[in-house]
Amino acid sequence: MLAKVLSATVVGIDAILVDVEVDIAQGLPQFSTVGLPDGAVKESKDRVKAALKNSGYDFPPRRITANLAPADLKKEGSAFDLPISIGILTATGTITGDRVNRYILLGELSLDGSLKPVRGALPVAVAARQAGLSGLILPPENAAEAAVVEGIEVLPAASLSDVVQFLRGELEITPKQVDLHRLFLQQEEHGEDFCEVRGQDHAKRAIEVSAAGGHNLLMIGPPGSGKTMLARRIPSILPPLGFDEAIETTAVFSVSGLLESGHALVTTRPFRSPHHTISDVGLIGGGASPRPGEVSLANNGLLFLDELPEFKKNALEVLRQPLEDGRVTISRSLLSLTYPSRFMLVAAMNPCPCGYLGDPAHACTCTPIAVKRYRSRISGPLLDRIDLHVEVPAVAYRDLSDSRETESSAMIASRVIQARQLQQERFTGTKVHCNAQMNARLIKKHCELDAAGHRMLELAGDKLGFSARSYSRILKVARTIADLASSAAIHESHLAEAIQYRSLDRKVSHV
The missing domain is CATH 3.40.50.300 (P-loop containing nucleotide triphosphate hydrolases)
Known part of the structure; x- marks a missing residue:
């Protein structure tokens, strides 16, 4: 008996879909997990066994193999508890229907079958939407975080029994909804001014x-x-x-x-x-x-x-x-x-x-x-x-x-x-968001100096010994000072103020 359910693992800040394949075969009772699992994943067999029994489901006394594919990608964390347990119940025929193939499952199991929160719910929700899945089932504590991703159902489940009943069509779980507009309106006020x-x-x-x-x-x-x-x-x-x-x-x-x-x-x-x-x-x-x-x-x-x-x-x-x-x-x-x-x-x-x-x-x-x-x-x-x-x-x-x-x-x-709004308009169509991120090409385009500005920068450079990187930094800062003054051009006053912000380049002031 073979079953496959969907889960995911986080690599960096991106999630990669993982097929959790469970095979139940004749033989001496044994539970093995393959597919480069770490210690927390290997320990899941004990949590899964206790959670199934304490939730009222039979744990098959057979040879059970859980494969986490792709097998060459290391799997970390306890989020595979839920998909492995659902895979076992699907392989034994306790769960039927196609719902099990439309949702990503995430969650750590307590010994009593309740679900505990996991890491990385938001990247997993993004991956579920990109894969065209219906959504994901996960612990209630992670539901709000995942629900900021629009276009998928985020179903909070409190226990293993709730997940089983939902997948069998015996229980409907209300998808979690969040009001993004209200979230941004409720930004924390800064206590210091x-x-x-x-x-x-x-x-x-x-x-x-x-x-x-x-x-x-x-x-x-x-x-x-x-x-x-x-x-x-x-x-x-x-x-x-x-x-x-x-x-x-x-x-x-x-x-x-x-x-x-x-x-x-x-x-x-x-x-x-x-x-x-x-x-x-x-x-x-x-x-x-x-x-x-x-x-x-x-x-x-x-x-x-x-x-x-x-x-x-x-x-x-x-x-x-x-x-x-x-x-x-x-x-x-x-x-x-x-x-x-x-x-x-x-x-x-x-x-x-x-x-x-x-x-x-x-x-x-x-x-x-x-x-x-x-x-x-x-x-x-x-x-x-x-x-x-x-x-x-x-x-x-x-x-x-x-x-x-x-x-x-x-x-x-x-x-x-x-x-900043002036800078966003200036850098429209590029990956640059502010003056500090300008590269050499953008500096040349947006930080042009007149003859007086070139003379001032040359004199300051000769006296203070600016490096090439310091020269670029001064031009970027001068561009920002001009933006604060709503000036399209960089004037001498803007450049002079930018130069004075390089106090550690004044060698005479070190001692």
Whole structure:
């Protein structure tokens, strides 16, 4: 007796359909699972056996073979419990009809037959729609997440018995529905606002430029100057997530098992702030079974690295590829996975080991060699990939005590969104979404300078020793400043402001 049911496994953030074939033959009682199963899949036989018996179904005392095809693709996780158990019941004739071939089955089984949530429901729903299937049957906790994919039925089932009765036509399960419009209207409000920030006008302007163009930002200042406070308020001025971005972001959280219970979709841009003790695998992703790292969890959002020089050097160096390409590829002996990692990097650091270099209120106790050694923890190629280097000095008392209202996040966000709209119109028909993502061809096309602008950039380059990458970054930032001013051309004032955001290129200021 042979039966076949449909399931899926997640590879990266994409799902691949898996045929679960169950054969029941004469012979000594034995249950074997083949098709490159991992430990969790191999253990399913004990869960399946107990769940079938405790749900009132007979477990056949015969030789049972479950094959997960394609056999050359490694299968991970406990989501195959449900399809294997349904395959056994179909092979024994307990389940008949064609419904079993129209739905993807996912779910981990408890010993009492109830279904527990699994990872990766959203990518599986996308795969079900692409394959032209009716839908998928899965645990109730995963239903809202999968239901954001339109065009398929998402059937939440609480137990194995409910699935069996549905497949036999004895029970109807109401498909899960979600209101996408309401989901985006119910975006979480940011609890922190720029109106609470006193002083730091120069830093706030740099942050506005950074958000408007999607540029990477490094803030340098003494302890207590407000670098972390400013960084935590940046998400409040970023443009809202689009639907495609939300789907991609949710997929990463789903396969990582980090999607909050009851949340169908990630509708706000992620803000990730890992501790400086994080390993390169934790930051970039990987492991024996490669999982997304912080750079992928920050996809379409913001990655904040506080105390940048304290991070391990090899962890910082692996940031180069995702910063440049917008994706990260993790290669292992059996497979190679690519995760999206298009994020905005915001970092903060002290100007020296003691933190008070250049602070008029505190004396710096560091030697020039110590300062140079401290800053050399951040390599030149990594600094080149950060568009804006901004000094954040200590806030004076008169600014802290000033009771006048400052600009709110909503006011700044309105200008940021307007600048992003100009960029979307400019890059229509390309895969580029903001100025920071421009390649050399687009820079040449959209960042033309007049004669005065060329002279200014040449003088600054000769004095500060810009690299070729720094030159490109300055042009991108100048383009964003011009967009904030609603200017079609890049003027000298825009270029001058962009140049001053390269403070670490001023060699004379290092010591």
